[in-house]
Amino acid sequence: MKILQVINNLDVGGAETLLSAYALNSRENTSVILTLVSSDSWIKSELENAGVKVIDLALHDKYRFFGAIRGIVNVTLSEKPDIVHAHLFPPQYYLAFLRLFFRKISFVFSEHSTNNRRRGILLLKPLEALSYRIYDRVIVISEAARKELCRLYPGQNCTIVYGGADEKRFSGPRNEEFDFILVASLRGKEKGVDVFLEALSMIKDRGYTAVVLGDGVMKNELIELRDRLGLKKTVDFKGNVGNVGEYLRKARVFVLPSRWEGLPVSIMEAMFAGTAVVASRTGGVPEVVPENDCALLFEPEDSEELAKALVRVLDDNELRLRLAENARKRAGLLFTLSAFTSRLDSFYREIKRTRK
Known part of the structure; x- marks a missing residue:
């Protein structure tokens, strides 16, 4: 399968490290990584040197809604992925919006934390709740994150996928x-x-x-x-x-x-x-x-x-x-790299199976 991974950038951070590790080590699926803004990090260099396709929209900042939407749509149409996987914010909102228009592609989101500032903003609470529910499945990276998400949004369909390190x-x-x-x-x-x-x-x-x-x-x-x-x-x-x-x-x-x-x-x-x-x-x-x-x-x-x-x-x-x-x-x-890769591969297989 081809997975389009959408993330803000490839600066050094936990989500970026996990995404890179999976893209470099999965033998079952091919990842194409789409970034909203440019990066100059060892993570990006390592991916490109290994032949992983990295597409950079090179937006002025990650909050350029129309530029991000236009770029993600163009890449999705050209790459024809089986699954689109969103990481962090604001890709969480961008991909939730686009999920309404790409009904034949599975859309998933990874929640990498137990908390975020948007949950405390009254005007954003309904939008936050809706953004999770639109996805075919939400990945959470710990039991604590699952409990918190289900407490806030009862009935949320989510799956725990523990990370790993090399x-x-x-x-x-x-x-x-x-x-x-x-x-x-x-x-x-x-x-x-x-x-x-x-x-x-x-x-x-x-x-x-x-x-x-x-x-x-x-x-x-x-x-x-x-x-x-x-x-x-x-x-x-x-x-x-x-x-x-x-x-x-x-x-x-x-x-x-x-x-x-x-x-x-x-x-x-x-x-x-x-x-x-x-x-x-x-x-x-x-x-x-x-x-x-x-x-x-x-x-x-x-x-x-x-x-x-x-x-x-x-x-x-x-x-x-x-x-x-x-x-x-x-x-x-x-928490080995192979264990993490196997868990995420299994998750993607299940998404494809339930989609049929």
């Missing part, structure tokens, strides 16, 4: 050089990077060092916060890098202080790298790393609880090693 890219010899690493898109406040910095400021007398990987519009603001908190010499913002696995294997602890989550791929990557995990107790996180068995968890936005967890996991070598090893074994059982 174990070969992240596994390998460890060479610990610094204490903490945080890998996240810096495009908004949902990843809680500010919470991490506040926690570090509470324990800065201990001399811990940290690296933040990722980029986005919040980066400069977060760097300014780091400097105000007196952490300039201990927290290094590296931006986007292609060798995330190498950095993960150099860190003693992976930290993800998200305010909300779907099912973070970055935690799976840390698990394969053998890096102990400290993360917020939100969304699908407890599904990936059961508390006190594979990770230490804390309440979202509680920087004081996070600070205590960071000290605990570094001071207790036995605990840190046990958490990392348990997480590594769990990742090998549930």
Whole structure:
């Protein structure tokens, strides 16, 4: 089958990483990736170098409704996909609208989180609910995301498809050089990077060092916060890098202080790298790393609880090693790239079968 994957761009992020991983590794289906705006990332380069077709509408911004609709229609007509798969917002709305006109093609949407700002806007609530119901099927990436979607929109037809990570890219010899690493898109406040910095400021007398990987519009603001908190010499913002696995294997602890989550791929990557995990107790996180068995968890936005967890996991070598090893074994059982690809292949097969 041919799958037309529609996403905002191919900047570095969880949804983009999962989409790329599937397109590169499925032997059953062919993905054509349509982006609304241009990107210049290692994800895009890797896809194009592997021969995956990437079509860029090169819009001025992702909210150009008429330009996006016109471009998606033209590509859909020329590529003739069996399934059109929308990721993130606003493709969620664009493809829901176009579903009304392409009745012979299956349209699906992936919900990558348990929350979004639109659900709190009164005028958008009816449109939000309708956008989900129009799709033939909605993918959710965790049980937490499924429960939240069904709570908001009872009767919603959705399927859980757990993500995965390329174990070969992240596994390998460890060479610990610094204490903490945080890998996240810096495009908004949902990843809680500010919470991490506040926690570090509470324990800065201990001399811990940290690296933040990722980029986005919040980066400069977060760097300014780091400097105000007196952490300039201990927290290094590296931006986007292609060798995330190498950095993960150099860190003693992976930290993800998200305010909300779907099912973070970055935690799976840390698990394969053998890096102990400290993360917020939100969304699908407890599904990936059961508390006190594979990770230490804390309440979202509680920087004081996070600070205590960071000290605990570094001071207790036995605990840190046990958490990392348990997480590594769990990742090998549930979150390999082949397991994820197989789950999504099976989902597409079911869509095609029920369409006939």
